[in-house]
Amino acid sequence: MAGMMDSVNQRTQLVGQNRLELLLFRLNGPQLYGINVFKVREVLQCPSLTVLPKSNPIVRGVASVRGRTIPVIDLALATGHHELKSLQDGFVIIAEYNMKEQGFLVGAVERIINLNWEEIHPPPKGTGRDHYLTAVTRFDDQLIEVIDVEKILAEVSPTSEEISPGILTEQVRINALNKKILIVDDSSVARKQVLRCLQAVGVEVIALNDGRSAYDYLQNMLSEGRKPSDELLMLVSDIEMPEMDGYTLTAEIRNDSRLKELHVLLHSSLSGVFNEAMVKKVGANDFLAKFRPDDLADRVVERIKLVDGL
Template sequence: MSSVMETVNSRTQLAGQNRLELLLFRFNESQVYGINVFKVREVLKCPKLNVLPMSHSVVCGVANVRGVSIPILDLALATGLPGVEDIDNAYVIITEYNNKTQGFLVSAVEHIVNLNWEEIHPPPKGSGLDNYLTAVTRVGEHLVEIIDVEKVLAEVSPVCEEISQGVIPPQTQVAAAHWRVLTVDDSAVARKQVTRCLESVGVQVVSLKDGREALEYLRTLLDAGKRPDEEFLMMISDIEMPEMDGYTLTAEVRNDPRMQQLYIVLHTSLSGAFNQAMVKKVGADDFLAKFRPDDLAGRVVDRIASLTPA
């Protein structure tokens, strides 16, 4: 398994080129699934699991990995499928989402594939609103499904969505009513979280599901003689999205003189140090880790204050 993961740390050059790498894995059946390598810390044979009393039904237990206790989730069970059957021969994918570390129990881990985000597509429309997919792609003869991990984690360990008292000054809510914010995220759960947070601040929200859709929307505004920076207080964009990622979306906006003044915040569950460098590279104004309601609301409050006459 070390041969699968030994090159993970050398993948950062793909970012900003609308490319990604997926680690492919399976549950009990032949269906292939994928997870972005940037979210993966390591892959290992399933270690000894200690039962965690009163835990969620999809939490298999807690494993001690290099001196750290990490919850292990049966990802198949979490998405409505039969749980992994042969735990003794299973693998665990250790991941980091939203500054939290957890392991996903899977039956088999295969290999890493290098793809363009344009090859990653939204789930078929007939898959329903309650599916656990953010995207699909094809690798050779296999249809690869990319699971909406943010939805899984929101169900297993919900985050607090309440904004702390005092974060939103009363005068800001009055000024906020005159502003709109454009949000871009492929996860339905994340879109709802962000929308509820922003509406609590008082702004209106336009929510889109990927970078390609957002870029086409902005170009439609331009064709109508409207300036995006006058239409929107800011654009808050996820990074990992089918069709076009947030880095590429930002670079496209910055390369168009008519959109260069649009304020852009990249909002992602990817770890922070690397993203801080990418923010500067692609020309975004700010970076924010998911999902911290106070921080998100605070960014909007500060932006409104900077544009509101004293």
């Protein structure tokens, strides 16, 4: 137990400091890509893969890793490149997304680098709508691209965005009509999922792409003499975002006496044993793993009932 707590303490030192660690890898060319170390469970030489009948073509098969069966997606194929030809020379990055383990087949794994989120930027304008990037950065004069894994997973296994019957009462629907929620997420797919879910509840949604934009939006409200906690039912924020991550955004909100009453829900595909310590450290009101529309709707309903005394 002491060892676990030491590990938690070490890794949470980055929380609220707008820093992250990226594991760098290559697909089947010289371009470098990065994945947040917090999502990585392990990296191993590509094991034997069992092909599943009628599976999505980008799923190269499933691997048995210490008794666990893990689907393996060819990241090169998933992002419009040629598939990795030599499986035995490849590596599998086992990561956790949305509380599920997922393997990503890559050509080579490089090293881990430590960066500031301010050095991570949205993809350049003009890249079009169909790209698979959430961010780009530079390190040692090399361009590093961060892949929108949530978009890939949504294409392989689409998630239902429907809210189950019984969650929304007629009274909640009526009261939701005069409520606003600010959401922030750098993944276009995740942003649209949250947007559609909240619109189904009936609230008005303001959607932004990164933590810096959200913080600036709140500051603009204050400069206009408006109190965000009076106008916004809650803030629903992703954690991994360019410019300013969700942890730092929350910490900045809590450190501003004019904003600290704003209800903050961190909503992320980052899941695991470290989140409880991180959420507590920055002062978020709640954490929810992506993407479960019923759970998200439940959180909004709870807030509406609390605010309106239902």
